[in-house]
Amino acid sequence: MNGQSDHDLLHELRIDRAERDDDAPSPRWPWIAGIAVVVLIAVGVAAFSLRSKAVTVSTSTAVALSAAGNAAAVLQATGYVVARRQAVVAAQLIGTLVSVSVEEGEHVKRGQVLARLDDTQYVAQLNAAKAQSAAAQAQIVQARATLAQARADAARLDAVVARGYVSKQSAQQANTQVATDVAALDVAEKQAQAAKDNAKAAQINVDYTVIRAPFTGVVTVKDAEIGQIVSPYTVGGGGVATVVDMNSLEVDVDVNETYISRVKPDMPVTAVLDAYPDWKIPAHVIAIIPSADKSKATVKVRIALDQKDPRIIPQMGVRVSFLEQAARDAKPLPGVLVPKSAVVQRDGKEVVFVVADGRAKRTAVKTGGDFSDMKQVLQGLDAGAEVATTPPADLRNGEKVQVKNSGGQ
Numbered sequence: 001m002n003g004q005s006d007h008d009l010l011h012e013l014r015i016d017r018a019e020r021d022d023d024a025p026s027p028r029w030p031w032i033a034g035i036a037v038v039v040l041i042a043v044g045v046a047a048f049s050l051r052s053k054a055v056t057v058s059t060s061t062a063v064a065l066s067a068a069g070n071a072a073a074v075l076q077a078t079g080y081v082v083a084r085r086q087a088v089v090a091a092q093l094i095g096t097l098v099s100v101s102v103e104e105g106e107h108v109k110r111g112q113v114l115a116r117l118d119d120t121q122y123v124a125q126l127n128a129a130k131a132q133s134a135a136a137q138a139q140i141v142q143a144r145a146t147l148a149q150a151r152a153d154a155a156r157l158d159a160v161v162a163r164g165y166v167s168k169q170s171a172q173q174a175n176t177q178v179a180t181d182v183a184a185l186d187v188a189e190k191q192a193q194a195a196k197d198n199a200k201a202a203q204i205n206v207d208y209t210v211i212r213a214p215f216t217g218v219v220t221v222k223d224a225e226i227g228q229i230v231s232p233y234t235v236g237g238g239g240v241a242t243v244v245d246m247n248s249l250e251v252d253v254d255v256n257e258t259y260i261s262r263v264k265p266d267m268p269v270t271a272v273l274d275a276y277p278d279w280k281i282p283a284h285v286i287a288i289i290p291s292a293d294k295s296k297a298t299v300k301v302r303i304a305l306d307q308k309d310p311r312i313i314p315q316m317g318v319r320v321s322f323l324e325q326a327a328r329d330a331k332p333l334p335g336v337l338v339p340k341s342a343v344v345q346r347d348g349k350e351v352v353f354v355v356a357d358g359r360a361k362r363t364a365v366k367t368g369g370d371f372s373d374m375k376q377v378l379q380g381l382d383a384g385a386e387v388a389t390t391p392p393a394d395l396r397n398g399e400k401v402q403v404k405n406s407g408g409q
Contacts, residue, residue: 352365
């Protein structure tokens with residue numbers, strides 16, 4: 001084999017270590033480490049971005065404790081929100097609607113125009129009545145002039161009858177004419193007054209063609225449209241709209257007559273709307289209606305809502321709890337009440353998160369006793385403060401929050 005030995009051939013086939021190392025592919029771990037770093041950075045950025053968004057929380061208001069704060073419910077009942085002052089605004093004349101300027105849900109003020117009737121006929125009647133009144137006034141002027149002339153004639157005849165220039169009969173006839181003219185003037189004045197009253201009535205009818213709100217409130221029902229003929233004699237009274245005074249809202253509940261003895265006037269009450277089950281509205285008993293419903297064996301009780309709010313609307317379902325009357329000389333209890341879920345443990349301490357200016361501030365508190373589903377806070381919190389209910393476990397001090405409208409107070 002060209003003079004090469006087997007040993008030389010094997011030596012040529014041997015791969016040099018240095019060449020093998022140069023041709024070997026580079027290790028993959030630097031690339032893997034780089035990708036991992038990028039992933040970690042991306043995760044960190046995403047986490048920071050998510051945390052920079054406001055955390056949604058529900059809030060409740062810390063309420064001051066009073067002697068009545070620990071009053072227990074002696075009775076519960078259900079009822080509805082009712083408006084003590086509401087009106088179906090109707091037309092007082094027969095006419096065709098030419099405008100209706102309100103819609104359901106619109107707030108109106110006393111005297112505001114709600115609708116207008118076609119007033120052509122009533123304006124014509126007013127003009128005719130004014131003309132008759134003016135004619136009657138002219139007749140008064142004429143009657144007064146006639147009377148004045150008759151009195152002058154009678155006086156002249158009375159002066160010359162003694163001299164024998166005229167007969168007594170002529171003087172008597174002159175005086176009779178004066179009496180007749182006095183009566184004619186009286187008739188003219190009464191006719192003028194009647195014509196004036198007719199003109200006033202015609203003006204009232206013209207005013208009735210403009211239908212106005214009887215008081216300040218909210219339109220809850222719109223009953224008529226433009227072009228509709230309305231009449232006070234039709235079924236429903238020619239209603240145009242229903243206006244409700246929202247400041248007159250109260251609660252009517254039916255209490256079983258077996259337990260009516262537990263209810264007293266001015267008794268404190270807590271009302272909870274079915275639409276907002278977490279909102280406790282302070283209230284009190286107005287009156288117990290002295291009449292029972294024999295079909296249901298219940299007695300109606302009127303309850304005043306001590307807190308007004310736009311969310312309270314007529315016909316809402318309500319659950320009420322009648323509370324024990326607090327003693328007059330009882331001393332106020334210290335601290336405030338918050339929902340139990342608002343008090344949480346952080347680093348072994350009891351804290352609440354006070355929500356103010358869009359931030360959650362962690363506040364250490366000292367708690368007291370329990371009042372149903374509420375917790376007494378003795379120190380660290382003032383009445384009126386908004387606290388987060390059931391704050392997230394990872395909610396941090398100073399973190400941005402967004403309050404969820406849950407209807408609670």
